[in-house]
Structures are given as C-alpha cells and as structure tokens.
Amino acid sequence: MDAGYSKKVKILLFIVSILMIHSLSGCVNLKCSYVPNDFLVNGWYENISLRNTGLHFLGLEKWCNVIYEVKGKYSASLIVTSLKSLFLEDENELYDILKNIIQENFKDKISIIESSKIMGERYNFNNHKTKYIIYDCIDSEKQLAIKMIGEVWNCQTSGSSIICIGIAYTSNEENLTINNLSNWQKIVEDPYGNIGNYYGEEGLIYNIKCH
Numbered sequence: 412m413d414a415g416y417s418k419k420v421k422i423l424l425f426i427v428s429i430l431m432i433h434s435l436s437g438c439v440n441l442k443c444s445y446v447p448n449d450f451l452v453n454g455w456y457e458n459i460s461l462r463n464t465g466l467h468f469l470g471l472e473k474w475c476n477v478i479y480e481v482k483g484k485y486s487a488s489l490i491v492t493s494l495k496s497l498f499l500e501d502e503n504e505l506y507d508i509l510k511n512i513i514q515e516n517f518k519d520k521i522s523i524i525e526s527s528k529i530m531g532e533r534y535n536f537n538n539h540k541t542k543y544i545i546y547d548c549i550d551s552e553k554q555l556a557i558k559m560i561g562e563v564w565n566c567q568t569s570g571s572s573i574i575c576i577g578i579a580y581t582s583n584e585e586n587l588t589i590n591n592l593s594n595w596q597k598i599v600e601d602p603y604g605n606i607g608n609y610y611g612e613e614g615l616i617y618n619i620k621c622h
Contacts, residue, residue: 442622444573444620450614451479453593455615456479463476472494472495473494473495478491479615485580486594487594489598490576490577491619494572494573494574499567499571502542505565513561520552521551522548522551524548524549530544531606533601533606537619541563543561544560545558545559547559555582555583556590557579558592566621577615580594595609597613597615599616
C-alpha cells in the first residue's frame, strides 16, 4: 500500500469515526431530574438562574444541575445532578464520584467532621435503591454548624444517574448553640424514617422525579 493511499484511508476512517460519534451523541437525550413543585413549601424554591446543562466526551455524556434553596437564619440548599451517557454508571463508581465531589468542591468552604460519617441505603418514592453518606460539618468562615448529605442512584427507566447533595445550616450567627433541624428534615425525611428517624412523606430527595 503506497503512502498516499494509506493517508487517504486514515482520513476516511477519521471522518467515519467523527460521524459515528455525532450520530451516537444524538441518542443521548437527558431529562433533568427535579423536585415536583408540590413539595417546595415553607420557603423552598428552585433557583432558576443556577440551572445549567453541559456535555462531556464529545457529546457522549450529558449532565444537568437543578438547585433548590431556602433562605433565612437557617439557610439550606439541594443540588440535583442528572448524568446520562450511552451506558449507566456503575453504582459503586457513582458513589465514589459523589465522595470525590464532596471532598474536592467543599473543602475550602466547609470543614467536614470525618468521625461523624454515616453511610446507608434506602428506597425512594420511585422505588430506586439509593446509597447515601451524611456528615456533620462546620462553616469554615462563620463557624456555624452544618449537616450534609450526598445520595446517589441509577434510574433504569430514564437511563440516567442521579447525584444529590443537600446542605442545611443548623445554627446561626445570633446563637451558635441553637440546633434547628427543620430544613435538614425537609431534605432527608421519608415515610420510614430511614435517616435520623425523620418521618414524613414530603422529603425533597425522597420525592425527586427522575422519569
């Protein structure tokens, strides 16, 4: 095979591979997971300005972030990230991704108390088995008490992976000893009291709609 012909073959193969990637990327359609409006009560709302989407790996993986907040003396937030690629993430790898996000993205703002770590599993409203990790934390600047949860699962119906991170302040600057857990309960409660014996049917994570 002469050099000129070989070069043409390589160019053709490159073009075919690009066309295949473009074709496959169109098969990855992602619907953002979300908390239904019925459960956004007592000051909770979606911060629409922070909703964003993006692509990785030449469009073969798509992601979407939806962020919920409540303001006040005991502010709290919930980040819901949906991921979709040609194949579902391995659940153990998804859990590792969650732990890395917590360790890397919050280390400059929040001091995580490793000894407080609680890990577990539960089922959500859609009957998906989830894995979660919980930490007690301290605001690095204001020295306020915080509780944090990270929770993940695969939604087979939609073909997407879900990563949730919830953060709730449980003390405020007026009184560092006050321990207000109302917003924390709103984030984590479920009908079975799986987390901290917080029973309720309106927990934000529990009711996330992913399909």
